[in-house]
Amino acid sequence: MPAVNLAGVGVYQSNLLVPADLAAGDYDLVITVSGASGLPAKVSVGGK
Numbered sequence: 001m002p003a004v005n006l007a008g009v010g011v012y013q014s015n016l017l018v019p020a021d022l023a024a025g026d027y028d029l030v031i032t033v034s035g036a037s038g039l040p041a042k043v044s045v046g047g048k
């Protein structure tokens with residue numbers, strides 16, 4: 001079976017749930033789809 005390339009130009013949405021007790025700071029976010037992981041992106045979480 002040939003490999004399937006899911007990469008392409010487009011707009012994608014991912015909904016995230018951030019725990020209320022997560023400390024403020026910068027975190028690496030890695031999205032994995034069908035076992036393939038993307039490169040990490042920095043996500044900033046702020047306090048109240």
